[in-house]
Amino acid sequence: MSDLLATTQQVIDRAKLRGSSAADVLIREDNSFSVTVRMGQVETLKEAISRSLMLRIFVGKRTATSHTSDLTPAVVERLVDETIEMARLTSEDESGGLPDVAVHRNNFPDLRLLDPSWEDLTPAERIDLATRAERSALATDKAIANSEGASFEYTRSQVALANTLGFNGAYEGTGAALYCIPIAQSKEGMQRDHWMSAARHRNQMESPEDIGRIAAERTARRLGARKIPTGEVPVIFDALSARSLVGHLFEAVAGSAIYRRSSFLLDQIGKSIAADEITIVDDALMPAGLGSSPFDDEGVPAALTPIVENGILKNYLHTAYTARKLGGRPTGNGSRAASGVVTIGPTNFYLKAGKYSPEEIIRSTKRGLYVVELIGFGVNTVTGDYSRGAVGIWIEDGRLTHPVQEVTIAGNLREMLKNIEMVGNDVMFLGSIAAPTLKIKRMVVSGA
Amino acid sequence: MGLNKSIFFEKYNVTVSDLETYLSEALSRGGDYADLFFEYRINHSIVLEEQIIKSATKGVNLGVGVRVISGEKTGYAYSDDLNRDNVIKAARTAAFIANTAPQGGKVSVPSPLDQARNLYPIPVFPADLDIARKIALLEEADRAARAYDSRIKQVQASYLDETKHVLIVTSDGCAAWDLQPLVRMNVMCIAEEAGNRQSGYQGGGGRRALDIFTGDLDPGAIARESARQAVLQLGAVDAPAGPMEVVLGPGWPGILLHEAIGHGLEADFNRKKTSAFAGLIGQKVASELCTVVDDGTMPFRRGTLNMDDEGNPTHQTVLIEKGVLQGYLQDRLSAKLMQSSTTGNGRRQSYDHIPMPRMTNTFMMSGESDPQDIIKSVKKGLYAVQFGGGQVDITSGKFVFSASEAYMIEDGHVTAPVKGATLIGDGPTVLRQVTAVGNDLKLDQGIGICGKDGQTIPVCVGLPTTKIQEITVGGTEK
Numbered sequence: 068m069s070d071l072l073a074t075t076q077q078v079i080d081r082a083k084l085r086g087s088s089a090a091d092v093l094i095r096e097d098n099s100f101s102v103t104v105r106m107g108q109v110e111t112l113k114e115a116i117s118r119s120l121m122l123r124i125f126v127g128k129r130t131a132t133s134h135t136s137d138l139t140p141a142v143v144e145r146l147v148d149e150t151i152e153m154a155r156l157t158s159e160d161e162s163g164g165l166p167d168v169a170v171h172r173n174n175f176p177d178l179r180l181l182d183p184s185w186e187d188l189t190p191a192e193r194i195d196l197a198t199r200a201e202r203s204a205l206a207t208d209k210a211i212a213n214s215e216g217a218s219f220e221y222t223r224s225q226v227a228l229a230n231t232l233g234f235n236g237a238y239e240g241t242g243a244a245l246y247c248i249p250i251a252q253s254k255e256g257m258q259r260d261h262w263m264s265a266a267r268h269r270n271q272m273e274s275p276e277d278i279g280r281i282a283a284e285r286t287a288r289r290l291g292a293r294k295i296p297t298g299e300v301p302v303i304f305d306a307l308s309a310r311s312l313v314g315h316l317f318e319a320v321a322g323s324a325i326y327r328r329s330s331f332l333l334d335q336i337g338k339s340i341a342a343d344e345i346t347i348v349d350d351a352l353m354p355a356g357l358g359s360s361p362f363d364d365e366g367v368p369a370a371l372t373p374i375v376e377n378g379i380l381k382n383y384l385h386t387a388y389t390a391r392k393l394g395g396r397p398t399g400n401g402s403r404a405a406s407g408v409v410t411i412g413p414t415n416f417y418l419k420a421g422k423y424s425p426e427e428i429i430r431s432t433k434r435g436l437y438v439v440e441l442i443g444f445g446v447n448t449v450t451g452d453y454s455r456g457a458v459g460i461w462i463e464d465g466r467l468t469h470p471v472q473e474v475t476i477a478g479n480l481r482e483m484l485k486n487i488e489m490v491g492n493d494v495m496f497l498g499s500i501a502a503p504t505l506k507i508k509r510m511v512v513s514g515a
Numbered sequence: 516m517g518l519n520k521s522i523f524f525e526k527y528n529v530t531v532s533d534l535e536t537y538l539s540e541a542l543s544r545g546g547d548y549a550d551l552f553f554e555y556r557i558n559h560s561i562v563l564e565e566q567i568i569k570s571a572t573k574g575v576n577l578g579v580g581v582r583v584i585s586g587e588k589t590g591y592a593y594s595d596d597l598n599r600d601n602v603i604k605a606a607r608t609a610a611f612i613a614n615t616a617p618q619g620g621k622v623s624v625p626s627p628l629d630q631a632r633n634l635y636p637i638p639v640f641p642a643d644l645d646i647a648r649k650i651a652l653l654e655e656a657d658r659a660a661r662a663y664d665s666r667i668k669q670v671q672a673s674y675l676d677e678t679k680h681v682l683i684v685t686s687d688g689c690a691a692w693d694l695q696p697l698v699r700m701n702v703m704c705i706a707e708e709a710g711n712r713q714s715g716y717q718g719g720g721g722r723r724a725l726d727i728f729t730g731d732l733d734p735g736a737i738a739r740e741s742a743r744q745a746v747l748q749l750g751a752v753d754a755p756a757g758p759m760e761v762v763l764g765p766g767w768p769g770i771l772l773h774e775a776i777g778h779g780l781e782a783d784f785n786r787k788k789t790s791a792f793a794g795l796i797g798q799k800v801a802s803e804l805c806t807v808v809d810d811g812t813m814p815f816r817r818g819t820l821n822m823d824d825e826g827n828p829t830h831q832t833v834l835i836e837k838g839v840l841q842g843y844l845q846d847r848l849s850a851k852l853m854q855s856s857t858t859g860n861g862r863r864q865s866y867d868h869i870p871m872p873r874m875t876n877t878f879m880m881s882g883e884s885d886p887q888d889i890i891k892s893v894k895k896g897l898y899a900v901q902f903g904g905g906q907v908d909i910t911s912g913k914f915v916f917s918a919s920e921a922y923m924i925e926d927g928h929v930t931a932p933v934k935g936a937t938l939i940g941d942g943p944t945v946l947r948q949v950t951a952v953g954n955d956l957k958l959d960q961g962i963g964i965c966g967k968d969g970q971t972i973p974v975c976v977g978l979p980t981t982k983i984q985e986i987t988v989g990g991t992e993k
Contacts, residue, residue, distance in 0.1 A: 108588065110589065112588070112590050113590075113869065114592050114608050115594075115608075117593070117595050130569075131570060131572065131573075132570060133574065134575070136595045149573060158567035160567060213789060215789055250789055250910055256911065258910060258911055259910040297758075327669055327705070328705050328712060406560065406574055407572060407574065408572055442907075442908060443916070444903050444904035444917055445915070445917035445937035452935055454989040456906070456913065456939045458911075458913075472911060473939055473940070475939050475987065475988075477991045511993060514757075515757075515758060
């Protein structure tokens with residue numbers, strides 16, 4: 068990591084020399100391996116080291132950004148100069164600038180992001196994880212006749228960040244995912260579903276056999292799915308599909324959506340926006356969390372930010388820019404897109420577990436839809452209007468009965484959040500956004 | 516094309532002998548086939564927001580991907596620079612997939628050829644133009660959107676261009692390079708009235724110079740269309756729920772074809788028999804009114820390429836002719852394993868990704884009906900003219916696409932605008948329900964982005980006005 072830090076310092080020195088008033092640079096190096104096994108054979112195997120340098124320049128109150136995958140010194144030097152030239156052509160923006168020095172800190176917490184024991188696995192052993200998951204899926208149910216395969220992905224990443232205010236920091240982390248996508252077949256047609264596990268540490272992963280088995284069970288139970296009549300019923304989102312609901316809420320509390328007046332949660336701080344049982348946090352400090360890091364992509368230290376507490380909206384999420392613009396504090400959610408532009412990203416943004424098991428939630432429902440997958444993009448975060456394709460299982464008298472497909476569920480996020488009746492105890496972390504099973508009192512299901 | 520040789524030879528001093536060395540290393544453990552994909556891509560973007568130029572961005576991507584195929588197995592590795600040792604290392608990593616007796620001997624590479632045809636001949640690349648001209652486009656859009664209606668409170672206008680150099684060299688003797696321009700503008704507006712806030716969006720572009728931004732794609736025209744949609748939504752009523760007759764407007768609603776049948780006809784899913792369309796070639800899957808084509812050869816279009824990302828020329832491929840399923844979209848691997856031939860649809864996001872069968876410009880041919888007559892023929896239904904995104908589960912065949920501008924049709928007349936709603940249907944059967952096709956085929960304005968397996972690529976879709984007897988509309992009004 069010392070090479071990466073040395074390079075960031077050279078870039079900062081060059082930026083100062085060439086007339087930028089402030090600058091920051093982030094370098095990321097990913098060492099990645101991925102394999103897909105399908106029907107017992109390796110289908111693809113991919114391995115590479117990739118680098119990306121992301122630069123942000125300020126010339127007074129003007130700014131420009133750039134990125135390059137080519138870290139050859141001459142290329143980087145020219146890019147620094149070009150970025151300074153670009154910055155001179157943009158407009159002055161009073162809210163622009165690096166995060167204030169005060170928020171910088173040099174002793175970062177150890178968040179247990181790295182598990183070097185992943186490196187003990189040989190390529191053959193990594194391939195075997197995928198092979199075992201798929202084999203387990205194929206052995207679980209006779210209906211599983213085909214497969215999109217099982218994949219194992221592993222990345223070891225290093226991140227180094229420096230800026231002209233003297234910030235200088237680096238961290239390293241590991242992350243892996245194992246997933247399995249079986250296909251079930253019957254006379255009526257084919258269905259697929261999946262199951263996965265993702266973690267920074269080896270001992271946090273579910274076993275390949277469990278992943279394959281659960282994937283197969285989820286897939287086989289979808290066979291024979293049919294439409295249901297259009298009507299208004301309770302809708303239960305399983306923990307996997309509930310993640311997307313929490314994701315929409317994340318988009319609506321991003322400071323960038325607030326200053327653009329494009330959020331249904333504009334002007335709602337301190338107000339009740341969800342059922343009393345709902346508490347949501349963004350926690351960059353979660354030990355070994357998939358979204359944890361000691362500082363964000365602008366060098367703001369990791370923090371725990373309450374978003375919703377017992378239904379009340381507490382905070383929006385900010386970068387240095389949106390914080391200045393809206394009169395808040397940076398929350399450590401600065402995230403650099405592939406283009407190098409700083410946007411707002413979730414760290415570990417999740418809805419906290421409630422008291423009910425998923426089984427209790429299903430049992431509580433006389434008639435309703437248990438949603439296991441959502442498709443499409445029919446969510447408008449400006450208005451909260453919600454309409455998405457759903458796959459699920461029909462609930463009758465508290466029991467899962469037949470699978471359902473080719474239906475939509477619709478409502479408005481404002482009401483959906485208020486109408487959450489039960490919160491599951493099964494939060495599942497597979498990425499930066501997580502949720503437990505959620506029951507919504509009623510939504511319109513459109514089908515036959 | 517302005518250059519006599521690929522930039523990789525001119526600027527980066529790659530030689531034919533280097534290419535031969537890399538391919539020989541790639542096949543050093545056996546393997547049936549290997550290829551190299553060199554890419555040098557420059558992106559620029561500019562964002563105007565709150566009436567100021569908020570940011571300007573430049574991106575440089577350079578690298579080479581090495582692929583080795585052995586039977587059905589693919590090994591892949593890449594290098595983020597063109598350093599000889601790093602490329603050799605990538606080639607050896609990719610070679611690991613094969614474990615058969617090497618053939619021995621050196622791979623011979625011909626001198627790479629320029630494209631025989633150029634589907635995007637442009638005098639000057641947008642990337643080479645002064646940034647001030649691009650800023651002027653955004654300022655014009657901002658003024659036009661705000662002038663459209665005083666209820667427009669926010670305007671975000673963005674400009675993007677891309678210049679992509681590719682060089683593809685294969686172990687079976689293909690060596691070709693291309694230079695691919697791409698430009699785009701987007702305008703997003705927020706309209707507000709008495710606490711009601713709504714958004715509108717319009718964009719456009721293609722593989723062209725800045726002269727593309729005239730006529731329908733004039734910055735003012737794009738901005739007014741975006742503003743019109745935002746203002747219109749202020750008065751939208753709840754969308755209906757349930758199955759009903761739907762008329763799709765021309766152009767971007769062609770996303771129906773992309774989701775309902777396009778993905779399901781990508782050869783990889785059919786080779787593996789994971790697509791709901793597997794085994795349906797030669798069968799009737801649509802009404803006789805439907806002829807659907809994927810055509811990568813239409814000049815200047817967003818989905819167009821001189822050659823695909825495996826070095827094969829793009830084609831016009833008929834997917835459905837008068838209702839009968841004709842064929843699949845093939846890349847090299849699936850074509851070989853299915854004993855078919857490539858259709859020039861092997862595409863990839865960039866050098867760090869494995870190519871796979873993808874769409875280019877996908878559309879339905881015009882029919883004979885007058886669009887006005889189609890609307891008049893509907894007693895009660897939905898008229899959907901603008902869409903957001905769509906998605907498909909290729910295995911079950913169920914697909915969605917979300918209308919962002921739609922109206923009720925009552926007794927043959929277009930009436931109230933309705934809020935956005937998702938439409939859901941079944942790919943292998945939805946086109947059987949097509950009961951009228953208009954004579955007004957239109958392609959979208961150049962905004963399509965298609966995602967598959969984590970890779971995004973530019974595409975285009977098109978549709979004439981099309982009537983579907985019944986599809987489920989996912990509103991809230993029962």
